[in-house]
Amino acid sequence: MELAEGILDGSVKSLARLISWLEDDDERAYEEMRKLYPHTGNAYVIGITGSPGAGKSTLTDKLTQALRKEECTVGIIAVDPSSPFTGGAVLGDRVRMSKLCLDPGVYIRSMATRGHLGGVAKATNDAVRALDAFGKDIIIIETVGVGQDEIDVIKIVDTTILVLVPGMGDVIQSMKAGVMEIADIFVINKADHPGADQLETEIQIRLEQDKHTKSRAWVPPVVKTIAVEGKGIEELKEAVKNHRKYLEKSGELEQKRKRRVKEEILSLVENALIKILQEKFVSKDSFDRVVEDIISGNNDPYTTAKELLKRIGVDVTIQQEGGIK
Amino acid sequence: MSSDKDRKIKVIVAKPGLDGHDRGAKLLARIFAEAGMEVIYTGLRQTPEMIVQTAIQEDADVVGISSLSGVHNYFFPKVVELLRQNGMDDVLVVGGGIIPAEDIPKLKEAGVAEIFGPGTPTQKIVDFIKENVRRK
Numbered sequence: 001m002e003l004a005e006g007i008l009d010g011s012v013k014s015l016a017r018l019i020s021w022l023e024d025d026d027e028r029a030y031e032e033m034r035k036l037y038p039h040t041g042n043a044y045v046i047g048i049t050g051s052p053g054a055g056k057s058t059l060t061d062k063l064t065q066a067l068r069k070e071e072c073t074v075g076i077i078a079v080d081p082s083s084p085f086t087g088g089a090v091l092g093d094r095v096r097m098s099k100l101c102l103d104p105g106v107y108i109r110s111m112a113t114r115g116h117l118g119g120v121a122k123a124t125n126d127a128v129r130a131l132d133a134f135g136k137d138i139i140i141i142e143t144v145g146v147g148q149d150e151i152d153v154i155k156i157v158d159t160t161i162l163v164l165v166p167g168m169g170d171v172i173q174s175m176k177a178g179v180m181e182i183a184d185i186f187v188i189n190k191a192d193h194p195g196a197d198q199l200e201t202e203i204q205i206r207l208e209q210d211k212h213t214k215s216r217a218w219v220p221p222v223v224k225t226i227a228v229e230g231k232g233i234e235e236l237k238e239a240v241k242n243h244r245k246y247l248e249k250s251g252e253l254e255q256k257r258k259r260r261v262k263e264e265i266l267s268l269v270e271n272a273l274i275k276i277l278q279e280k281f282v283s284k285d286s287f288d289r290v291v292e293d294i295i296s297g298n299n300d301p302y303t304t305a306k307e308l309l310k311r312i313g314v315d316v317t318i319q320q321e322g323g324i325k
Numbered sequence: 326m327s328s329d330k331d332r333k334i335k336v337i338v339a340k341p342g343l344d345g346h347d348r349g350a351k352l353l354a355r356i357f358a359e360a361g362m363e364v365i366y367t368g369l370r371q372t373p374e375m376i377v378q379t380a381i382q383e384d385a386d387v388v389g390i391s392s393l394s395g396v397h398n399y400f401f402p403k404v405v406e407l408l409r410q411n412g413m414d415d416v417l418v419v420g421g422g423i424i425p426a427e428d429i430p431k432l433k434e435a436g437v438a439e440i441f442g443p444g445t446p447t448q449k450i451v452d453f454i455k456e457n458v459r460r461k
Binding site for chain 1: 332333335354355357358359360361362363364365366367368370371374375378379381382383384411412413
């Protein structure tokens, strides 16, 4: 059976194999994705991000259990980093999700970044689509432990939950400029640890400051949780629901999804172009000579890049005149 | 088709039953990752059903089970059997831990590809997996 048919028929095995093909950038995957596309657009996608050890996996586990009580089916993609040296990875997020393992309404997939920066893997977006077509009501993406700038998750999800923990002092300060901006919902996890109130005050001050600079109709709520004890999970679930209602009512959800489709097309084209350039030119010996030419001062990278593009039919000079847009 | 270099071997490293001795399993998880594999570590107290569900959801190529508490004669064949029931015959099942020599032939007969006891050079395990893993 074709994978797409299998997936529409509810086969977990077909779904799992398609995600592997997507991760491996196997061309067979895209034919299946084309068939699945008309069946997508029904799932609601939640992103859970935050620093390493903040409790993302445990929150994902508990939030999923709460959603299951409402008969929602859930797909989870848990991303962990690949080693830049060996390409290998230890994917440990399932350890916290043991209780979900045998629930037929839940699908969990671990995913290594495979060198992709930004907090998610290259295949994450397509895997979300596959889970959507498979019929999951809610899809949760747990990002890698992020620092300041890994915010690609917002391009994929409808609601972004940023998990913070008390006692990180200066780290929180430094985080403020980057990842703090993407939260639709703030979670203060490990709220029984000292410093939780102070952290809440810091977030509230930031939100107060935001009022002066942004005309934002949605003010991110701050939810305190103790994930390991299951505390605050109902509040978190309600916060997600409220955000969803807001997005749907304000028309922002539609805008978000339009932006996403645009980005998707651009990234597909980008990937295809890079692949062509890699396969046709960069992996060839002649490319080494081109590099030698530049090193020895007979050419420069700018001219070379332009020539390469010309060889695949793209004339950059036309682009500069506004011909290709 | 993507080239072989894009493909990653996916290994489940699982601890069945009530056995809490996971130093060896954790070490192997690291070693497999160092060898370029993607390792899904399940944690402790796994049932055969949980291990097999994990293998299905993760599209695993290899299931590695470690047992130091004597449950291997039940657990290892059960995992193989459940994989077969789910049409995952081509998944390589390997075992490790404290396994008496006289149990090994029976386990192999049941479909466990290899048993690696204490002191096995880790490279030998890595090589075995790389040589025997399926191609999808």
